[in-house]
Amino acid sequence: MAETDLEAELARLKRASSAGESNAPEELTRSSALPTPTELAPEEIGRVAIPDRLFISQGEQQIELYLPEVRRDEIALGEYVVIPLGYRPEKLFGRIKRIAYRKRDAIDDLSEVHALVSAASVGEDEYVALAQVEPISLISSSGQPTEVRYIPKPNTLVRRVISEEEVKIGLDLPPDGLFLGYLAVNGERITVAGQIPIAYYLLNDADKTGDPLIFTHLLIAGMSGRGKTHTAKNFLRQVIGSRYRMERRGGAVRQPCLVIIDPEDEYWGLREDNPNLKNIPSEERANLAGSGVKLGGVGEVLTVYSAVEAGKSYHGCDAHTDFTIPFELVGDFPYLIAGGELNEAQYAGLERLIRDFFKRSSDKSYRAFRAFVHDDAELERYKESDLIHEATLGAIRRRVSRGQFEKIFDQGANPITELYKSVFAEGAVSVFPTAHLSMEAERVVVLAVMSMIADGKTRLSEDKPWGRRIAQFPIVLAVDEAHNYLTASQTQQDRIIIEKFVAAAKQGRKDRLGLVLITQNPQDVSEAVLSQISTRILLGMDQTMAERAGAPGHYQKALPYFEKGRMVVHSPDNSQPVEIRGLPFCLVR
Ligand SMILES: Nc1ncnc2c1ncn2[C@@H]1O[C@H](COP(=O)(O)OP(=O)(O)OP(=O)(O)O)[C@@H](O)[C@H]1O
Numbered sequence: 001m002a003e004t005d006l007e008a009e010l011a012r013l014k015r016a017s018s019a020g021e022s023n024a025p026e027e028l029t030r031s032s033a034l035p036t037p038t039e040l041a042p043e044e045i046g047r048v049a050i051p052d053r054l055f056i057s058q059g060e061q062q063i064e065l066y067l068p069e070v071r072r073d074e075i076a077l078g079e080y081v082v083i084p085l086g087y088r089p090e091k092l093f094g095r096i097k098r099i100a101y102r103k104r105d106a107i108d109d110l111s112e113v114h115a116l117v118s119a120a121s122v123g124e125d126e127y128v129a130l131a132q133v134e135p136i137s138l139i140s141s142s143g144q145p146t147e148v149r150y151i152p153k154p155n156t157l158v159r160r161v162i163s164e165e166e167v168k169i170g171l172d173l174p175p176d177g178l179f180l181g182y183l184a185v186n187g188e189r190i191t192v193a194g195q196i197p198i199a200y201y202l203l204n205d206a207d208k209t210g211d212p213l214i215f216t217h218l219l220i221a222g223m224s225g226r227g228k229t230h231t232a233k234n235f236l237r238q239v240i241g242s243r244y245r246m247e248r249r250g251g252a253v254r255q256p257c258l259v260i261i262d263p264e265d266e267y268w269g270l271r272e273d274n275p276n277l278k279n280i281p282s283e284e285r286a287n288l289a290g291s292g293v294k295l296g297g298v299g300e301v302l303t304v305y306s307a308v309e310a311g312k313s314y315h316g317c318d319a320h321t322d323f324t325i326p327f328e329l330v331g332d333f334p335y336l337i338a339g340g341e342l343n344e345a346q347y348a349g350l351e352r353l354i355r356d357f358f359k360r361s362s363d364k365s366y367r368a369f370r371a372f373v374h375d376d377a378e379l380e381r382y383k384e385s386d387l388i389h390e391a392t393l394g395a396i397r398r399r400v401s402r403g404q405f406e407k408i409f410d411q412g413a414n415p416i417t418e419l420y421k422s423v424f425a426e427g428a429v430s431v432f433p434t435a436h437l438s439m440e441a442e443r444v445v446v447l448a449v450m451s452m453i454a455d456g457k458t459r460l461s462e463d464k465p466w467g468r469r470i471a472q473f474p475i476v477l478a479v480d481e482a483h484n485y486l487t488a489s490q491t492q493q494d495r496i497i498i499e500k501f502v503a504a505a506k507q508g509r510k511d512r513l514g515l516v517l518i519t520q521n522p523q524d525v526s527e528a529v530l531s532q533i534s535t536r537i538l539l540g541m542d543q544t545m546a547e548r549a550g551a552p553g554h555y556q557k558a559l560p561y562f563e564k565g566r567m568v569v570h571s572p573d574n575s576q577p578v579e580i581r582g583l584p585f586c587l588v589r
C-alpha cells in the first residue's frame with residue numbers, strides 16, 4: 001500500500017518538474033497545497049514522503065522525502081535542509097542522514113522482467129530515491145530555535161537553507177566570539193547566495209549570561225599532522241586581547257595571560273606576522289574582516305621563556321628570556337623530583353624528607369638537599385623510629401641523586417619564582433618551549449609551570465607572591481602534546497597532578513582559568529581531566545579515537561576521512577555539533 005502512495009506521488013512530482021511553470025508562489029501556499037504543478041526552485045530538493053511512516057516523537061523520528069530525478073545526483077549526506085511547516089509559522093531545520101533507493105514495485109521485480117533485460121537497460125526509473133532527514137531544531141517565527149515539536153505534513157516541499165540566519169538559528173550558533181573557522185558540510189564551506197561564509201564562533205562575551213566558554217576548557221585532538229598546532233595557533237591568536245570579567249556577574253574586566261607549553265618550538269610565531277598573508281585572495285581577506293578575525297603578530301606582548309639546562313641550549317626565537325626552576329619549588333611540588341618511579345611508601349618518605357629539609361635548612365638548593373638525603377647521621381632518626389625503612393631510603397637516595405637534576409635545578413640568575421611578575425602578567429603571552437631540553441628537564445619544567453598555575457588559581461599558594469599574582473587575572477593555559485603531562489597512567493606523580501588539574505579545571509569558571517589541551521592521543525589523557533572539558537575540536541582521526549574523544553555519533557565514521565582543515569566542533573553549551581573548515585593559512589607566522 002505504501003508503495004502505491006509512493007508511485008502516485010512520484011508521478012505527481014514528475015509532472016511538476018516537467019510542467020515548466022516558473023512563477024513561484026509563496027512558500028506557505030506551495031508547501032501546503034497538495035498537487036502543485038510548478039518547477040522545483042533551485043533550492044528545493046523534494047517533498048516529504050511516507051514510504052512507511054512519518055512520525056516525530058520524544059525519542060526517534062522518521063521524516064523522509066522523495067528525491068525527484070533531477071535532484072538525485074546533487075544531494076549528499078550531512079546537508080542541512082529546511083522544511084517550512086506551512087500550517088504553522090515554524091520551520092523544521094535538519095540534516096540529511098540517509099539516502100536510499102527503493103524498488104518502485106516489488107511485484108514487478110518478482111516477475112521475470114529483470115532476468116530478460118540487460119542490466120544496462122534498467123534505468124533509475126525502476127526505483128524511487130528517498131532521503132531521510134534528522135531533525136535538529138524548529139525555527140520559530142521569532143527567530144529562536146526550539147526542540148522539534150510539530151510534524152511536517154506529507155508532501156511539504158523540502159529545500160536547502162537559503163539564508164545565513166536560518167543556519168545560525170537552526171544550529172543555535174553564537175553571533176560572535178572567538179573565531180574557529182567557517183561552517184562546512186562534507187569539507188566544503190556552506191555558502192548562501194551573495195553572503196560571506198558563515199563564521200563559527202565560541203561564546204566569549206564577558207557580559208552575556210553564562211561564562212565565556214574558554215573557562216570550561218577546550219580539547220583539540222586529531223592524528224599527527226592533521227593540523228592541531230595550526231588550529232591552536234589561529235585560535236589562540238583570537239584569545240589574545242579578549243577581556244573577561246573576573247567574577248561571573250561583575251568584577252573587574254581583565255585581559256587574560258596566555259601561557260603556552262610548546263614541545264615543538266612552534267608557538268613563538270604568534271609574535272610575528274605571516275609574510276604569506278599578503279598573497280591571500282582579496283575575497284578571503286574580506287571574509288576575515290567581515291567575520292572579525294584577529295590576525296598578525298602580537299610583537300613584544302609575547303615572551304619566549306627558555307628553561308636553562310646545563311649542556312643544552314635553545315635555538316628558536318631570537319628574542320628569549322632564560323630562566324631556571326629553583327629547587328625551592330620542590331618544597332611545593334615534591335613530585336618534580338620524584339618522577340614516576342617511586343611507589344607510594346617511597347613517595348611518602350621523600351615528601352617527609354623534603355618537608356623537613358625546607359623547614360630546617362637555610363640553603364634551599366638542590367645540592368644541599370642531596371647532601372641532606374645522603375647524610376647518614378641526619379637520617380638515622382628516620383630509620384630508628386621506623387619512619388622510613390632502609391630499603392625505601394635506598395630508593396629515595398637513588399632517585400634524588402640522579403645526575404640530571406644537577407643540570408636542571410638552580411641554573412643561574414633567573415628563577416621563575418622571581419621572574420613571575422613578567423611571566424604571569426595581564427595581557428601577556430608566555431611561551432615555554434621544551435624541545436631543547438632532556439626528557440627529565442622537560443618534565444620538571446612543564447610540571448613546575450603547570451603546577452604553579454593550578455595552585456595559584458585554586459588559591460593553594462596564597463602564601464607565595466607568585467600564587468597571589470596568578471589569582472589576579474584570567475589565565476589561559478595551552479598545553480600542546482598534553483597526553484605527556486596529564487596522562488591516564490597511574491603513577492604516584494600522575495595521580496597528584498591529575499587531582500590538582502581536575503580541581504583547578506572544575507573551578508575554571510569561578511577562578512578564570514581556561515585550559516586548551518592539544519593532543520594526538522586523547523586516549524592517553526586522563527579521563528578525569530577530559531570529563532571537565534566542554535568544547536572538543538576534533539580533526540581527522542580514526543574511529544576508535546573519535547569515540548574516545550567524544551565525537552558525536554554521526555561524525556564518528558566520517559572523521560577518519562577528514563583532511564587538513566576539516567574539523568568537528570562539539571560544544572554543547574555553544575551550539576549543535578557541527579563540521580567547520582579552519583583557515584587554510586596561519587594568521588601569524
Ligand atoms: N588547514 C590547513 N591548511 C593548510 N595547511 C595546513 C592546515 N592545517 C595544517 N596545515 C599544515 O600541515 C602541517 C601539519 O600541521 P600541524 O603541525 O598543525 O599538525 P599537528 O596535528 O599539530 O601535527 P603533530 O601531531 O605533528 O603535532 C603544517 O605544515 C601546517 O602548516
Ligand SMILES: [Mg+2]
Nearest residue numbers: 228229230480
Ligand atoms: Mg602539533
